[in-house]
Amino acid sequence: MTPHLGIWPVVRSTIRRWGTVGLPVMVAVAALLAAVHLSSPGLPPSGGAGSISTAGWGFTHTQFSADTGRPLAVAAAERAVGSVPMVQAQAIMGWGVDNPEPSPGRYDFESLDRRMDFISRSGGTPVIVLCCAPDWMKGGEPGETDWDRLEVAPRPEHYADFAELSAEVARRYPNVRHFLVWNEFKGFFDDDTDRWDAQGYTTLYNMVYDAVKAVDPANQVGGPYLEFASKPVGSLGTSPQLEGPWGAVDQRYLDAFVFWNMHRKGADFVAVDAHATTAQGAPDEFTAVQKFAAVNEWLHWQVGLPIWWAEWYVEPPGPGWSPEHRMALRVAAMIELAGSGADTVLYWNPRPQDAACAECLWTDTWDADGGRPLPFLDVLQGFARWFPPTVDRRTVRLADGLLALETDLARVIVNTRDTTTSASVDGRQFEWSAYEVRWFTAADSWGGTAG
Numbered sequence: 001m002t003p004h005l006g007i008w009p010v011v012r013s014t015i016r017r018w019g020t021v022g023l024p025v026m027v028a029v030a031a032l033l034a035a036v037h038l039s040s041p042g043l044p045p046s047g048g049a050g051s052i053s054t055a056g057w058g059f060t061h062t063q064f065s066a067d068t069g070r071p072l073a074v075a076a077a078e079r080a081v082g083s084v085p086m087v088q089a090q091a092i093m094g095w096g097v098d099n100p101e102p103s104p105g106r107y108d109f110e111s112l113d114r115r116m117d118f119i120s121r122s123g124g125t126p127v128i129v130l131c132c133a134p135d136w137m138k139g140g141e142p143g144e145t146d147w148d149r150l151e152v153a154p155r156p157e158h159y160a161d162f163a164e165l166s167a168e169v170a171r172r173y174p175n176v177r178h179f180l181v182w183n184e185f186k187g188f189f190d191d192d193t194d195r196w197d198a199q200g201y202t203t204l205y206n207m208v209y210d211a212v213k214a215v216d217p218a219n220q221v222g223g224p225y226l227e228f229a230s231k232p233v234g235s236l237g238t239s240p241q242l243e244g245p246w247g248a249v250d251q252r253y254l255d256a257f258v259f260w261n262m263h264r265k266g267a268d269f270v271a272v273d274a275h276a277t278t279a280q281g282a283p284d285e286f287t288a289v290q291k292f293a294a295v296n297e298w299l300h301w302q303v304g305l306p307i308w309w310a311e312w313y314v315e316p317p318g319p320g321w322s323p324e325h326r327m328a329l330r331v332a333a334m335i336e337l338a339g340s341g342a343d344t345v346l347y348w349n350p351r352p353q354d355a356a357c358a359e360c361l362w363t364d365t366w367d368a369d370g371g372r373p374l375p376f377l378d379v380l381q382g383f384a385r386w387f388p389p390t391v392d393r394r395t396v397r398l399a400d401g402l403l404a405l406e407t408d409l410a411r412v413i414v415n416t417r418d419t420t421t422s423a424s425v426d427g428r429q430f431e432w433s434a435y436e437v438r439w440f441t442a443a444d445s446w447g448g449t450a451g
Helices: 029-036 071-082 110-121 156-172 198-215 251-263 290-302 323-339 375-386
Strands: 057-060 087-091 125-130 178-181 220-227 238-244 247-250 269-276 307-314 344-348 394-397 402-406 410-415 421-425 428-432 437-441
Touching: 057 125, 057 375, 071 110, 087 110, 087 344, 110 125, 125 156, 156 178, 156 198, 178 198, 198 220, 198 251, 220 251, 220 307, 238 251, 238 290, 247 251, 251 290, 269 290, 290 307, 290 323, 307 323, 323 344, 323 375, 323 394, 323 402, 323 410, 323 437, 375 410, 375 437, 410 421
Parallel strands: 057 087, 057 344, 087 125, 125 178, 178 220, 220 269, 269 307, 307 344
Antiparallel strands: 238 247, 394 402, 402 410, 410 437, 421 428
16 A cells, blocks of 8 residues: 555544444444544535535435434534534425325425425535325326325326426525435336336426526536446346446446446536445445446546435345444445545434444434534545535555555545455554554654554
8 A cells, every 4th residue: 555645643433322222333434533623724625505516425314314303412413413414315395204295386395495404403405306296197196295295206297297396495595506406216117118117207307407496507407316226247237338246237327327428418416325235136235336436437427527325235234233334334435436536425214212223323313412513424424524525535445454544635545355464554554453443653653642
């Protein structure tokens, strides 16, 4: 591993914040940020609310988030999230938000307002996902909302109505500059042809694109928010264009992307998502996450636009998986995403739970002492601070299962094995326990301790 700076003190993972029943804090990002704060020389900048630049790291609000609950817990979550502002995305219907237009021309933005207010108060860069459609746009009765039909697409005769709703949303939230059109082609699969209706989606996309741009040309619009589903290499219908030890992507998804890319009116970024699991052909979970880098490489070959990952998922934890194992896999996935050129990466925020949740960002705000930050929030904020898309990020595969992401200012290294391993970092020997994550910083005045 070639050093880029002469001095690399290490920030070690020695803090326990949750006591005997909680998770060990695997990275001391919070302590590091407190030491360097925002005025430290050489600290990479972070985007503020409403930034039009490429957004960076963040998360998507889902059905159970931090905007409701006990007031003290909501305030605690708000402070924790706001300590290092990130991108925060919210859909206009579903995932915690009510029907925004129950009847034609009758709007109800109360729940969406609440989510957007939380994003604003916590200093987030707001992103709106223009999905899903009110029932009357897809064959239902005005005034009714059947949540079982949330994922039904609007009918073609109502594409213009959905575009107008999107424009109304853009007018209501003028501080929002990033809009994703729809979600995973929901409702756009053609059962007769056994293929995605890329033409139907692209027609809707182009109408929404025009409508949102008409509100403000500075608004940034992207799509197609298509999942890159995959199966084992050689499976029926997979594509040799995009395959590797992790598996092979279904050709129908590539065809849908290519159609959108050829017929879109415009785009400021491309949005995709994917699962990475051993069920798709990888020999192990850490090989599986190499899929993210492979998809990024294919996208860069297809289109010269910033790449947004609207969602990303990794192997579900198996029996006996430790919190460290679950955390290490997510860090490895983030390293693959960043090192291969992803510009914005949104974590699909799971339902808040207790302090033992390795995947959660904060504890449940309905608990009396809820809203407390959990270790993965530290990790996400660390990536937001140290590995924004505005800096050169490099993936390095070290010996003995160590995977690293580095810039000229910082490194994060994760042990992807269940055994202790060691490596030399700029001439100094360090040891990693099973699935341990370590952060290194390039300035010894920032309080890092060498191990």
